[in-house]
Amino acid sequence: MVMSSESNGQSAGAGALLAILRDGRPRTRGELAQLTGLSRSTVSQRLDGLIAGSWVVAADDSISSGGRPAAVFAFNEGARVVLAADLGATRARLAVLDLGLTVLAERSAELRVDRGPEPTLEWVATAFCELLADTGHDLEQVCGVGVGLPGPVEHASGRPVNPPIMPGWDGFDVPGWLGARLGAPVLADNDVNIMALGEHWAAGPDVDHLIFIKIGTGIGCGIISGGVLHRGAQGAAGDIGHIRVPASEAPCQCGNTGCLEAVAGGASMAAQLRAAGIEAHGSRDVVALMRAGDLRATRLVRQAGREVGTVLAAIVNFFNPSLIVIGGAVAEAGEQVLAGVRETIYSRSLPLATQHLGIRSSRLGDRAGIVGAAVMVVDHALTPATIDRTTAL
Structure with missing residues (x-):
């Protein structure tokens, strides 16, 4: 569809050209002029600004219509880099990615988030600098940092809000501390929100309604509606781990009893195994034992899958997603957990809601969080308004 520069104002600025080119297809000045409604001279001027900022490069290919070949221009995925951190309850994964979301370097480590914000983030900042050095980049080339945290987060401020497994983090200014x-x-x-963003990116643009479920130490849900992450009024949307499970009085860290997380989370399963005399300290131990027979x-x-499926069945009837993706450490159990989820959803949800419903494991696995954090940063840093300000054209 052609955009009119007169009716769309800044939407046809340099940022609009970059938004078009971000789909990966090189285009000529003439094609960009047709798509934006701008004159070829204006397109050339704005392309000059994007090239000067390294956002766009002249592609190797050229298009000929019988005369002199027309130059083509493409999005430069290497113009900047993104830093991404996915912090779980007991483990952290960090990465440096380019603007095309290719992982350039990554690191994972055992890191307990309950040690407090400053020690945790100090380690993150140091590790980021080391990863940048490994890729031959420096802080000047970083366009943004994305962080996923294992608890409720007020997205507008980036501050955790009463996170039950993150003592000392309540109200801590994560963006201010780390940005400085x-x-x-x-x-x-929230870590599950960024995982949902990552899985939505992996699923492709045709999937507009997606539910991502993380089953790890705790249980959370990320919601993609109409192609956009739904955070809710205060960022608490999708906190299904604290929905009450019928006929359960299991105590939960949130202070209530009978929460899904207290019944089907990895920590709960490990505790049940320890009570039976089997050594297990967390989700990964549970999965390892299952794989060992x-x-x-x-x-x-399998029962955890059924319990999660019971809650998801209500969500399927209410939200009608086209795809449910199961991730997190327990998802590594594969068909055992998926079978339990599918069994309950298909028996309890309406046929119309499940007619074309897909239920599968994560495609990105452990990388869902870092890819999603990078998606969040890139989408923020490359908005047309932001690019217009940086190019001033």
Whole structure:
């Protein structure tokens, strides 16, 4: 569709050209003029600004209509880099990515988030600098930092809000603290939200309604509606781990009893195995035992899938997603957990809601969080308004 420069104002600025080119297809000045409604001379001027900022490069290909070949221009995925951190309850994964979301370097480590914000983020800042050095980049080339946290986050401020497994983090200014050390804008969100963004990117633009479920130490849900992440009024949307499960009085860290997380989370399953005399400290131990053939662990994982499926069945009837993606450490159990989820959803949800519903494991696996954090940063940093300000054209 052609955009009119007169009716769309800044939407046909340099940022609009970049938005068009971000789909990866090189285009000529003439094609960009046709798509934006701008004159060829204006397109050339704005392309000059994008090239000067390294956002756009002249592509190798050229298009000939019988005369002199027309130059083509493409989005420069290497113009800047993004730093992404996915912090879980007991483990952290960090990465440096380019603007095309290719991972250039990454690191994972055991890191308990309950050690507090400053020690945790100090480690993150140091590790980021080391990863940048490994890729031959420096902080000047960073366009933004994305951080996923294992608890409720007020996205507008990036501050955790009463996170039950993150003592000392309530109200902590994560973007301010980390941004001061890295010299780049910082965006923070709930870890499940960024995973949902990553899986939506992996699923492709045809999937507009997606539910991502993380089953790890705890349980959370990310919601993509109409192609956009739904955070809710205060950023608490999708906190299904604290929906009450019928006929359960299991105590939860949030202070209530019978929460889904307290029944089907990895920490709960590990505790049940320890009570039976089996050594297990967390989600990954539960999955390892299941893979080794332990019947108790296998039954627990299958039942966890059923319990999650019971809650999801109500969500399927209410939201009618086209795809449910299961991720997190427990999702590594594969068909055992998926079978439990599918069994309950298909038996309890309306036929119309499940007619074309897909239910599968994460495609990105452990990388869902870092890819999603990068998606969040890139979408923020490359908005047409932001690019217009940086190019001033």
